[in-house]
Amino acid sequence: MGMLKLDQLKSDLKENGVIVIPGFFERKLIEDIQLAAKHIFQIQFDHLGIKGDFLAQMTQLFQEHLDTFISCGKLIQTGLIELYQLSVNPDLIELVKNLGLSKPLMCTRPMLFFNHPNLAMSEHFYKTPLHQDWVSMLASQDSIVVWFPLIDLEIGHGPVIFYPGSHKLGPLTDKLENGFAEVPFDRSAFPKLQPEVNMGDIVIFSTLLVHESGVITNNQIRWSSHLRYTNMEDVDFVERGFPSPYINKPSQELIDKYLHKK
Ligand SMILES: [Fe+2]
Numbered sequence: 001m002g003m004l005k006l007d008q009l010k011s012d013l014k015e016n017g018v019i020v021i022p023g024f025f026e027r028k029l030i031e032d033i034q035l036a037a038k039h040i041f042q043i044q045f046d047h048l049g050i051k052g053d054f055l056a057q058m059t060q061l062f063q064e065h066l067d068t069f070i071s072c073g074k075l076i077q078t079g080l081i082e083l084y085q086l087s088v089n090p091d092l093i094e095l096v097k098n099l100g101l102s103k104p105l106m107c108t109r110p111m112l113f114f115n116h117p118n119l120a121m122s123e124h125f126y127k128t129p130l131h132q133d134w135v136s137m138l139a140s141q142d143s144i145v146v147w148f149p150l151i152d153l154e155i156g157h158g159p160v161i162f163y164p165g166s167h168k169l170g171p172l173t174d175k176l177e178n179g180f181a182e183v184p185f186d187r188s189a190f191p192k193l194q195p196e197v198n199m200g201d202i203v204i205f206s207t208l209l210v211h212e213s214g215v216i217t218n219n220q221i222r223w224s225s226h227l228r229y230t231n232m233e234d235v236d237f238v239e240r241g242f243p244s245p246y247i248n249k250p251s252q253e254l255i256d257k258y259l260h261k262k
Contacts, residue, residue, distance in 0.1 A: 141236050163211065166208075167205075
């Protein structure tokens with residue numbers, strides 16, 4: 001990527017809080033992550049004798065084997081080797097540094113999402129409300145999210161809706177609900193960006209940018225992923241003592257459930 005283009009991306013990110021970079025990765029690299037994720041589910045479909053197309057299999061697993069569905073989801077969302085490899089991809093890290101994060105560090109685990117109304121107990125599991133990521137992270141002022149689809153997205157998949165410029169408002173709440181910092185926000189006061197990105201394209205946005213899920217209207221699973229980077233040399237982040245509000249710990253309730261399963 002040429003220096004001129006980088007300067008443009010950097011100033012666009014500062015001004016709009018969001019940039020779209022088409023074709024940053026090879027399509028195959030991204031498709032392989034999607035296939036690796038599906039493969040984890042396939043192991044359980046085979047084990048349980050669940051047949052049909054992928055959505056039908058997923059729906060059956062969700063309806064009849066909820067614990068297994070949730071466990072597949074948890075492990076895929078946070079532990080897929082292919083996704084970890086992508087999150088430290090040298091070209092990506094170079095880009096992150098060139099965008100101004102002089103000492104980047106991943107402040108949350110890489111995340112992978114597969115959203116569909118059939119595969120959720122309630123709406124907030126497949127359609128996130130207007131929110132800012134920063135409030136749940138308290139990361140550097142220049143922290144960013146790298147978001148990308150694992151499929152070719154159409155509007156019917158309900159891609160993320162961004163509100164360019166809204167990052168300049170600063171944090172709009174200090175409350176989390178279901179892990180999300182839902183914010184009061186007037187959609188009509190800002191432009192709206194809902195990019196129909198393809199496999200290989202990436203969207204980078206400020207963690208302060210207001211965004212929300214789009215609406216799934218095509219009855220397909222929306223596969224997407226995000227990676228979050230904070231800047232350990234951001235003066236404000238240093239002065240605040242590197243806050244890290246995420247917790248990840250084992251649950252006695254789940255241990256009891258699995259060990260004493262009848
Ligand atoms: Fe978000």
